[in-house]
Amino acid sequence: FFFTAVAQNDPDPAPNWNPKLHVRSDWMPPDKFFPDLMLRRLRNFTVKMAQLFRRKKSVPNLSRVHRNALEYLKSQSDFIIATCDKNLGPAIIERDKYIELAFRDHLNDSSTYQRLSIEEASLHLFENRSRLDKWLEDHKEELTDQEHTFVSSKSQDIEDPLPYFYLLMKVHKTPLKTRPIVSYSGSLFHALGVWTDTYLQSVAKSFRSYLKSSFDLVTKFKTFRLPSGRRCRLFTADATSMYTNIDTDAALSAIYDYILNNQNKFPTLPLTPLMEALEMIMKRNVFQFGDTFWLQLIGVAMGAPPAPSIATVSFATHEEKILDKFDNYLGLYKRYIDDVFGVWICDSDPAKDERKWRRFVRLLNDWHGLEWKVSDRSDTAIFLDLTLQIDGSVITSTIYEKVNNLHLYLPARSAHPPGVLYGLVAGSVYRALSLCSDPSDAQNHLQQLWRHLRARGYSLSALKPLFTKALRNYRNRDQTSTSATSSDYWFFKLNYHPQDPSSRLIQDAWNNTVAAPRLSKPLKDIDLMFKPIGHRRFIVCYRRFPTLGNLLSYRKLLPTSGRSVSSFTEEL
DSSP: OEEEEEOTTOSOSOTTOOGGGOOOOOOOOOGGGSOHHHHHHHHHHHHHHHHHSOOOOOOOSSOHHHHHHHHHHHHOSSEEEEEEGGGOOEEEEEHHHHHHHHIIIIITOTTTEEEEOHHHHHHHHHHHHHHHHHHHHHTTTTSOHHHHHHHHHHTSSOSOOSOEEEEEEETTSSSOEEEEEEEOTTSTTHHHHHHHHHHHHHHHTTSTTBOOOHHHHHHHHTTOOOOTTSOEEEEEEEESSHHHHSOHHHHHHHHHHHHHHTGGGOTTOOHHHHHHHHHHHHHOOEEEETTEEEEEOSSOOBTBTTHHHHHHHHHHHHHHHHHHHTTTTEEEEEEETTEEEEEEEOOSSHHHHHHHHHHHHHHHTOSTTOOEEEOOOBSEEEETTEEEEEETTEEEEEEOOOTTOOOOOOOTTSOOOHHHHHHHHHHHHHHHHHHOSSHHHHHHHHHHHHHHHHHTTOOHHHHHHHHHHHHHHHHTTTTSOOSOSSSEEEEEEEEOOTTSOOHHHHHHHHIIIIISOTTSOOGGGSEETTEEOOOEEEEEEEEOOOOHHHHTOOSOOOGGGSSOGGGGTTTO
């Protein structure tokens, strides 16, 4: 089917329109909306599509053995196909062991989680719904029309109003540890969380310590120089379970005070609705794990849309004071949520330097019980996906990968649109050439990528043109315009199948039957709503089929898929 989308440079949208808060419309224009000439062309295009998409026998990309194994994994109740932390791929674990880890590592901590009966959970859910409805009513004038429509529409007719609790496996840790996730997707507060995050992100960017990504850090290094005549060392810091260890009341107070005292920086931010939304998300997070129900007592759930922004903003208010006190010792200080990178300018007096360093570490850990593990100062450091090193007056970088990274790229037989593979290659080329100071490091990284893709079944003839195109586009990136050149688009959306006609054939059919048929007026010159349609790009959009991760999802531990979670509570 077709739909149009307004480009970013179109003057018609409301000035405060936010694409993240877009609500898909099911409105279908009547035939009389279109000129007869255009309707005839659309019918011709439909006939052409029927000719191209003839029913035919397809060849599965999975063998019968693979399909049987997949069906077994979907139906069995003894094991869980879990996801590993740090993008280290899937892992298989006994279902009982998985539930035991959830209780041992997290849910048994009565200072963080409170067990609820189904009646108590139902009451909390009713109160949350009432609070959300009241919030929408009270603040209708303070929200834009788009914001109000987004939160209200997305909060109706919800299939699963409670978030689901699940674990990520930290297989890179010895002994095995787990990371708790409370998935807000599709739950009652999900839309409220998305709205909250749009404002908190703008607040987060106002802090000196804010870091968007490793790309931004490397960009900073291009102009950053270490002070001459002074010894400098690198250090990192990592917060211990930051999300669940944030003091809720302290965080809310810190965020409120900062925004209130800096209103000139956020003139359109609705402070009262924002703080009420934050309080609902942080203090009324009721979730389910299998057939059990829980209330989070402190912190914010990893999986809530505004969780990273809450962690960033709340602690940044404390960091601002540290940066002022240690201005002469911190050549650079940046934080990405719960990971800190800094450059320490050493004092010429070793004893004084050590006192200052220890005081800095104490102050970093002096915010409502949040604990930071600070590394030793060194000439090298590992931060995010970077290995950093002092080289004279500059800091150089290269890509860091964990030794247990399995490089599980999509196999060649996977039924994904061709653009997915090019996106992988182009993204990897951009990452390697942007993050590696030494071109030989970037070359080595891309050579490894080539070998990994070859091992996944891709041919030389398939990979060579993609790498060539990606490298060419990277070199010409400054000459490539990123702004839209047309005022509108036609999108043609369909499910992808590798044996279907290519997007090029579909675009040719559109051009020949609709956009520019022979001996006929071009589509761009046809009047629509009393003005010419104008030039619009025709884009074929593919929906992907479910991945193995979707098919083997373990987010919901239903009682029918094995022993109920509640039966473990007495034992654990």
